Amino acid sequence: MRSILFYLREFIRQEWMRKFIFVRTAPLLTPAYFRDFPVRTGRECTHCLSCMMICPAPGAIEVVREKGEWAPIIHKGHCIRCGLCVEACPEGVLTSGFVLERHAEQKTSIRAEYHIQIDHERCMRCGNCCVACPVNKEVDPQMGAGGYSSNDEVIMRIEGGRQRVIHEERCTGCKTCEETCPNMAIRVARVVEVQQEGNDEARV
Amino acid sequence: MQRVKNAVRSRSIHVCVVDTGSCNGCDIEVLACLSPRYDIEQYGIYVHNNPREADVLLVIGAVTPQWEDKLIALWEKIPEPKAAIAVGNCPISGCVFNRHDSYVSAPASKFIPIAAEIPGCPPRPTEILSTILAIAPLAFKDFERERK
Structure with a gap:
C-alpha cells in the first residue's frame, strides 16, 4: 500500500509529468569532425588528376572545366566519403572534416606510381593504347594509327612489331589504355605509398 | 476525414x-x-519488416539478380499510400560493386519507383531519419484527395 502511494505521489509531481510528456532527445547535429562529402576550398586546381587516380569508388569524382578553370566534381551516390581525394590533392583543392588538418599535423604525403604490364600473348600490336594515351598525345601529337613514333619521350610505342614501354614513370594512371585495348592485354597497376616526414620506414 | 487521416499518418x-x-x-x-x-x-516511425503493414520501404544494397523479381513482388504487397527510399550508394549507383563482371543490377529505380535517395556509404542515421520525416508529408498528406 505504501509503495503504491509512493508511486502515485511520484507520478503527479509536476517535474515528472513535464518530462514524461515533453522530453525529447537532444537535436542531433553533424559533428565538425565528420568526414562529409568533399567540398572545394577555392584554391586553384592544376588538373593533375591525383584525386581521380586514388578514388576507390567508380565514377565518384571527375575533374571538369568550369568557366575556363579546372574543378573537381563529387558525384553523390557514388562517393563513399573515404577522404582519399582530399589527402591526395597536392594543392588542397578539396576539404572534408579534419582530413587536411590531420594531414598537415602528421606531415604525411601520398606518393603514387604506376606500373604498366603488357601480356604479349594477348597483345596484337594494334597500337590503340599508344594512340589513346593522353600523355603520348601531348608529347607526340603526330602519332597516328598504329602507334609508331620516332619520339623517344613517349610512354610507349610500337617498335619492331612489338609494344614497348619506354617511360613508365611518366604514366599518370588514367587507365585510358586499358579501356581502349580490345584484348585486355594491357594493365595499369597503381601503387600508392603514404609517407610520414621524419619516419624512415615508408608505410604502404 | 482527410484531416483525420493526415493527422494519424503524420505520427x-x-x-x-x-x-x-x-x-x-x-x-x-x-x-x-x-x-x-x-x-x-x-x-512516430516504427519498423515492422512486414510489407503488408508498411508505408515506407527502405531499400538497401545493390540489387542482385536474385532480388530483381522479389523486389517488385515486395513493392506490390505494400498497400497505398507508399514510398520507397534508397538508403546508401548501392541502390542509387551500385557503388563499388558496380564493376565489370559483377552480378548487380543497380540502380533499384529500374524495378520500383524510388521517392528519395540517401547518398553515402553508409549514410548517417540522422540522414536516414530526416529523409523519412521529409518524405512522409510529401507522399502521405492528402493522398486520397490528390488521387481523385
Missing part, C-alpha cells in the same frame, strides 16, 4: 527494411536509428 509511419545484397554497413546504420541515441520511435 505513424511504418517502415519495412529490405536488404537486396548489401555489405551490411547500411543495415547497421538503419539499426542505429532504433537505438536510444537516435530513437526513431519518438518521431
